[in-house]
Amino acid sequence: MSKRAADALAAAEVIVGYDTYLGLIADFLPGKKIIGTGMTQEIDRCQAAVEEAMAGRRVAVVSSGDPGIxxxxxxxLELVFKYPPALQPVVDIVPGISAIGAAAALLGAPVMHDFAVISLSDLLTPWETIVKRVEMAAAGDFVIALYNPKSTRRISHIEQVREIVLRHRPATTPVGIVHHASRKDESVVLSDLENFTREHIDMFSLVIIGNSRTYTAAGRMITPRGYSL
Structure with missing residues (x-):
């Protein structure tokens, strides 16, 4: 968490968020009005946050990582702009530390060249669209970062992604898996394209698949930028 984010939470009168994420910031909650909801209730909690702000309260809507990713x-913003300009509260988006940034730092330097970030969650995006994006990113030799790579319901999607990428790059391509990046139960695993789905992967994991030039050295994953050494 950045200092600016911590300051925003400290100054807020109301804190709104997914229950799991609120549990991660328990130290900031005492003395605040808390509005928490479960998974798939994003519209409800954001609407409640907008209404609290329209009533003149300082509200912090919590996302894990970066709220814009x-x-x-x-x-x-979509909900705020449904109201007439005179009623719209001021929205200040505080950048955070994204999972891709935190995970990349733990792995070494895997995203030093062009990369694509793709979520494997098909709750809001059709799986056919996600497959197309993976195919294009693999064909374009992008480093690929996978958010929401595997859940208890989606156990085969990550295997399909592996098969797609294997058509475009070697089985020995380095793959990094970071679990709970920058949190208490943080863990880092280096694997390869052939074997990475045998590792523990869940919704708190971020997977980074290297491009054709990515390599590992001394336990670090490195994607060359192209400098002549």
Whole structure:
């Protein structure tokens, strides 16, 4: 968490978020009005946050990582702009530390060249669209970062992604898996394209698949930028 994010939470009168994420910031909650909801209730909690702000309260809507990367920033803005300009509260989007940034730092330097970030969650995006994006990213030799790579319901999607990427790059391509990046139960695993799905992967994991030039050295994953050494 950045200092600016911590300051925003400290200054808020109301904190709104997914229950799991609220549990990660328990130290900031005492003395605040808390609005928490479960998974798939994003619209309800963001609407409640907008209404609290329209009533004149300082509200913090919490996302894990960065609110503008698979977070709540977009939904909050969409809801705010449904109201006449005179009623719209001021929205200040505080950048955070994204999972891709945190995971990359733990792995070494895997995203030093062009990369694609793709979520494997098909709750809001059709799986056929996700497959197409993976195919294009693999064909374009992008480093590929996978958010929401595997859940208890989606156990085969990550295997399909592996098969797609194997058509475009060697089985020995380095793959990094970071679980709970920058949190208490953080873990880092280096594997390869052939074997990485045998590792523990869940919704708290981020998977980074290297491009054709990515290599490992001394336990670090490195994608060359192209400098002549």
């Amino acid at each position: 698979y977070g709540m920033a977009g939904l909050v």
